[in-house]
Amino acid sequence: MNKIDFLNELYYYLGSLPKAEKEEIIADFREHFREGEAAGKTEEQICRELGTPFECAKQYVGDAIEKKEIAPDGKKKHSKTFWAVALAWNIFQAIVAIPITMSLFLAVAVMIVAFCFIVPAVASTAFLVFAISSTVAVICLAIITLLWAVMEIKFCVDRINK
Amino acid sequence: MNTQFKKGVLELCALTLLLEEDKYGYELADMLGKKMTVSEGSVYPMLKRLQTDGYFETYLKESPNGPARKYYRITNNGKQRQAMLLKQWTEFTNQVNSFFEGV
Structure with missing residues (x-):
C-alpha cells in the first residue's frame, strides 16, 4: 500500500466526521509520512508501521464505524x-x-x-x-x-x- | 494484551514522554511504536483524544527542512493526569508483582 491509497482509505473510513476534523486528521498522517520519508523510510514501510487505515479510523470514529460493505472507491465490495x-x-x-x-x-x-x-x-x-x-x-x-x-x-x- | 489496558498504558507513556520536552507527532509515534507493540497509527487518535480532554496543547513550529511540524505540549491538567496514572500503574504493578514474590 502506498501513501495515497492509505490516506484515501483513511479519509473514507472516517466517514461522517465533520470535514474540518477529517482534514486535520489527514494532515497529521501526511506529516507522519513526510517525516518518515525524511528519515529514509519507504511509503510501504511507513504504511506497515501505521497499521491499516481501517484500524486507525476506528479509533477516531469509535464503534460507529462498522466494517462497511462499500469499498473506498464507492463501489460495492463483494467477498x-x-x-x-x-x-x-x-x-x-x-x-x-x-x-x-x-x-x-x-x-x-x-x-x-x-x-x-x-x-x-x-x-x-x-x-x-x-x-x-x-x-x-x-x-x-x-x-x-x-x-x-x-x-x-x-x-x-x-x-x-x- | 487487552486493548483497553494497553490504551491506558500508552496514554501514560505519551504523557511521560512529553514531561521532558515538547515533541512532534512523528517523534512520539516513532518512540512509542518502537518500544511498545503498538501500531504507530494508533498513536495519533490517542494524541487527539488527550488534546480534546485538555491534557495537551498543540502548536505549529517551523522545521529545519520542509513545512511546519505540529508540536504537542503537556498542560497542567496533563501533568496531574500523568501523576495520577503513574500512581495507579505503580500500585497495580506492585500488587501483581506481590504474587510472584517467592515463586
Whole structure:
C-alpha cells in the first residue's frame, strides 16, 4: 500500500466526521509520512508501521464505524466467494451455455436455408437473403458473447487475486 | 494484551514522554511504536483524544527542512493526569508483582 491509497482509505473510513476534523486528521498522517520519508523510510514501510487505515479510523470514529460493505472507491465490495461463484458462472456460460444456444440458433438458420433449396416454391430471393444474413448475425453474436464471457472471467480472476 | 489496558498504558507513556520536552507527532509515534507493540497509527487518535480532554496543547513550529511540524505540549491538567496514572500503574504493578514474590 502506498501513501495515497492509505490516506484515501483513511479519509473514507472516517466517514461522517465533520470535514474540518477529517482534514486535520489527514494532515497529521501526511506529516507522519513526510517525516518518515525524511528519515529514509519507504511509503510501504511507513504504511506497515501505521497499521491499516481501517484500524486507525476506528479509533477516531469509535464503534460507529462498522466494517462497511462499500469499498473506498464507492463501489460495492463483494467477498471472494461472490467472485468465485461469478467466475464459475462465467466459465459455464463460455463453455456450455453460449455454444449450445448459439449452435441451436445456427441449426435453425441452416435448416431454413436448406428448406428454401428443398422447396423451391418458398425460395424467394428475399427470403434466402434473410436466412443467410441471420446465420451470419448468429455467428457474430456468438463470437461477441464468447469474447464478453472471457473478459468477465478475467475480471473475476483479478478480483479473486486482489 | 487487552486493548483497553494497553490504551491506558500508552496514554501514560505519551504523557511521560512529553514531561521532558515538547515533541512532534512523528517523534512520539516513532518512540512509542518502537518500544511498545503498538501500531504507530494508533498513536495519533490517542494524541487527539488527550488534546480534546485538555491534557495537551498543540502548536505549529517551523522545521529545519520542509513545512511546519505540529508540536504537542503537556498542560497542567496533563501533568496531574500523568501523576495520577503513574500512581495507579505503580500500585497495580506492585500488587501483581506481590504474587510472584517467592515463586
